[in-house]
Amino acid sequence: SKMNRLLITGAAGGLGHALRSRLSHLAHTIRLSDVADLGDAAPHEEIVPCDLADKAAVDALVEGCDGIVHFGGKSIEGTWEVIRDSNIEGVYNLYEAARKHGHPRIVFASSNHAVGFYRQDQVIDNTVYPQPDGLYGVSKVFGEMMASAYWNKFGQETAVVRIGSSFDEPKTHRMLSSWMSYGDFVSLIERVFDVPRLGCPVIYGVSDNDTVWWDNTKVAWLGWRPQDNSETFRAKLDASEAKFPGDAPDVVYQGGSFTADGIHEK
Numbered sequence: 001s002k003m004n005r006l007l008i009t010g011a012a013g014g015l016g017h018a019l020r021s022r023l024s025h026l027a028h029t030i031r032l033s034d035v036a037d038l039g040d041a042a043p044h045e046e047i048v049p050c051d052l053a054d055k056a057a058v059d060a061l062v063e064g065c066d067g068i069v070h071f072g073g074k075s076i077e078g079t080w081e082v083i084r085d086s087n088i089e090g091v092y093n094l095y096e097a098a099r100k101h102g103h104p105r106i107v108f109a110s111s112n113h114a115v116g117f118y119r120q121d122q123v124i125d126n127t128v129y130p131q132p133d134g135l136y137g138v139s140k141v142f143g144e145m146m147a148s149a150y151w152n153k154f155g156q157e158t159a160v161v162r163i164g165s166s167f168d169e170p171k172t173h174r175m176l177s178s179w180m181s182y183g184d185f186v187s188l189i190e191r192v193f194d195v196p197r198l199g200c201p202v203i204y205g206v207s208d209n210d211t212v213w214w215d216n217t218k219v220a221w222l223g224w225r226p227q228d229n230s231e232t233f234r235a236k237l238d239a240s241e242a243k244f245p246g247d248a249p250d251v252v253y254q255g256g257s258f259t260a261d262g263i264h265e266k
């Protein structure tokens with residue numbers, strides 16, 4: 001049944017911008033939040049600017065929401081200070097606000113970079129030990145563990161989605177394996193808010209691609225069936241992207257070039 005109010009954090013970002021209107025059927029009101037400009041609110045939308053590092057502001061942001069799609073945060077490698085404020089403090093603030101305001105179901109945008117040091121010749125399921133590929137990946141593991149602790153302690157439900165690469169198209173050959181279309185992400189979020197009992201599953205966010213690193217068998221009960229396949233973009237990528245040497249991080253590790261990124265100092 002339709003929620004009264006769905007909160008989307010990070011709504012000014014790539015995924016927020018793309019999914020904002022595509023999730024509008026899920027709730028009577030979509031509350032959009034970010035530190036960046038969100039443009040004008042459509043009739044069914046409300047805009048609530050908020051820095052995730054501000055605990056009191058996040059508390060007020062979450063109050064009155066029946067569901068949360070948590071996209072907000074640093075979305076690539078960064079300095080510790082930025083990662084800490086947005087992805088560590090921010091996630092803590094979000095879960096504390098959810099605990100105080102009726103446990104709205106959460107979609108947590110985790111990342112393949114939580115497991116980025118698994119190799120591309122391995123197929124992993126949602127039970128593997130994390131192998132984060134940098135501070136960003138570590139922050140996503142932190143978020144996954146917050147979800148787990150608040151589920152076991154308080155019954156807070158979260159869909160932990162280890163997103164591969166969710167863009168309008170795969171931008172590199174690596175993304176032929178990691179790509180998740182916007183349409184498939186929408187259908188995943190629909191399932192998350194539809195199922196009567198969610199719990200705290202870890203789900204790989206990936207389309208029905210031919211080359212596979214991730215096994216979602218253990219979350220088949222969710223009934224999510226991605227429809228899109230990156231193969232339709234292979235010829236275009238063959239024409240636009242040079243082939244990497246066989247030992248390049250982009251063709252060795254699931255996390256690609258993030259595994260070779262240094263620590264970003266201030």
Ligand code: NAI
Nearest residue numbers: 010012013014015035051052072073075109111163165166
């Ligand atoms: P993005 O960087 O385009 O959007 C993130 C948004 O969060 C930005 O609009 C930014 O202003 C906002 N934000 C950052 N720090 C904030 C703070 N302290 N307070 C409030 N807002 C803040 O990233 P994108 O691609 O839209 O990703 C959304 C989420 O999904 C991120 O959490 C990212 O880590 C995760 N993700 C995305 C993937 C993708 O392929 N697009 C892959 C894996 C994970």
Ligand code: 15L
Nearest residue numbers: 075076111112113164165178
């Ligand atoms: C991510 O976690 C990033 O948010 C996104 O920008 C892409 O880099 C993606 O992973 C990826 O690994 O392709």
